[in-house]
Amino acid sequence: MTSPLETAERPQDMKRIVIEPLTRVEGHGKVTLLQGKNRNIRQARLHITEFRGFEKFIQGRPYWELPVLVQRLCGICPVSHHLAAAKATDMIVGAGELTPTATKIRRLMHLGQTVQSHALHFFHLCSPDLLFGFDDDVQHRNITGVIEDFPDIARQGVLLRKFGQEVIRVTAGKRIHGTGAIPGGVNKSLSLDEIRYLQDDIARNIGWAQGALELLKNIISEHYEHHMQFGTIQSNMMSMVRDDGAFELYHGGLRAKAVNGDTIFDHVDYVNYNDYIRESVKDWSYMKFPFITSLGEEEGWYRVGPLARINNCDYMRMPLAETERQEFMALGNGLPVQSTMAYHWARLIELLYCTEAIAELLCDPDLVRKELRIQGNLQGSGTGVVEAPRGTLFHHYEIDERGIVEKASLIVSTTNNNQAMNESIRRVANQYLDGNRLNEALLNHVEVAIRAYDPCLSCATHAMGKMPMELNLVDASGELVDRLEKRVTGRIMRTI
Amino acid sequence: MSTEKTFKLDGRDIPFDDGDTVMDAALRAGEYIPHLCHDPDFPPHGSCRVCVVGVNGRHTASCTLQASEGMDVDNSSEDILEERRMLLQMLFVEGNHTCPACEKSGDCKLQAVAYHAGMLSPHFTHFFPKRSIDASHPEMMFYYNRCILCGLCVRVSKYEDKKSVFAISGRGIDSRLVFNSPSGKLGDTDFSPTDQAASVCPVGAILPKYLGYETPIGQRLYDFKPISVVGDETARDIAKDKLTNGGPDE
Structure with a gap:
């Protein structure tokens, strides 16, 4: 299933084109292209050019620091790391099932973060491509262009993101890098004033989420074939689902589906993720390449994130989002939707879902109760998994008898999509760049394919000590x- | 005619008794002089120098300066404030004070004094020393990264707890806190969470195990009130209160 454009023969004879830095994505990365005779593209690779060391430097720290320490991996979706680490430390402190208040406060925090992250991605990072076209003047194809030409849309994007951040602030103490989740629970519940404050804005935000989805559907329908085939690849899909198969972001089992819709595995307890997923290393990338163990490295790579979650779930609990999901799934004629640009569509269905779910959760009386924390017997290891905005996020920690972290392993959402992003840019290179004299607009096509995945490159590169180097x-x-x-x-x- | 002895602090008359230090008299009169190694309940140490004041053109630590009649003490001129900021900056770069992820953040005196002094950047190059954690004690942790060698735990353990669990060893930049046990480990001392010394640390160097970030942002000691308003007694009470919480059952 992997493309022959991964590695060219005799690269020294070819012209090397580098897109660096990748713009309108989180983190630092580049794409290298090798162009051979007749300007044919012979190799296309996505590289992460920054380097982190979280798995290494959290070794030696006490486990109760993990939720706050590890979230510093990211400034866009720190809540995902905060909660994945908190879930892992729940296991470490033997908490079992948390109190309803703790679980719901965490869910609310997670929904808020998905709203702000998805709004940021659609409005700030991707709407310039979608509203103006991939080949619009680069001076205009950016967020200031959107503010000038579509001030209402830009304003809605800013305010939707603000709402998500306010949900995080109320539940975690700060908009970015709060401290709400602690091992075994949370450190605060909500006051009635805080709930009323968030409820004041919720109806307007649901409306804006619906508006964003309608806008995207209109853009896609204007050039339907172009968008649906752009960078499209055939891949497996993996995500978390609830026990009854419902869409889930915070807690559930793992489900993977093949290209033909067949189930590869279902309701897998994420604690055993190591039995189902492995990571391979390639000598040209700092980022690892995860794959489904039973299918092998060549056939087992998969996609995660909004596209996988909408494809994999049986239904969504929120009515407006469920209607949109059904319309979306009709695109695949009974099979998983494979269009890379459909990531945007799926992401905005999730945005709508999250605003609806926040509205529902804000009416829950458990949010104000004071039973915040559960404690049990200390365990030697813990695994926490959540569906981050960009996909399934795995945290695993092992501690010694003093409570100090001995080993840490993170599989970050974007890492799951590594092979898929590479395959998508190779597809785009073949579709649009092959045989052409390259210019900025054509190179932006490559970036558009990467942006669809909403990668978080600084989260994704966290290995230390094992990376190959030349x-x-x-x-x-x-x-x-x-x-x-x-x-x-x-x-x-x-x-x- | 009043026989009360006074000195002037930034122009205000501060009454004092014989034997008082400038710090003692100022705090009693409700005037805040920033300090880290000083606690009014324990003998002064004069090691952090953050309480520097100007008296007759000389800069000196107010916690060890005997008050005397007619003194004119400068606690807030730009010269004094700049010197305090510089002392704080040196404390920050000499250790590894990662406030954003530290569980003491919001309750930390070093952080609060730095805010009060208007310290906006570390200014000096960070030393980034390699320092470890002593997690050998079953209930308490010691973080070498955060220790500012104020000596409060040394004095309190010796004079209040009558144990002498702590001492400062080495000289100059090589000074470090050591534990009074054959192995050198905190876990092999008779240190207890109920000791006075367990709640006296102004930074996050001595903390209870299994607890962290229990206090929500917005409810921490210095979230809304500056350290000049909070006072030493409140800080001690809060730290003691945290030690009464339990961790997971083992």
């Missing part, structure tokens, strides 16, 4: 003098 020493004339390669095993070899 060091080339070149003299003043450009002649390669020496080369060292560090293999994934850690072995360093001179390869010249």
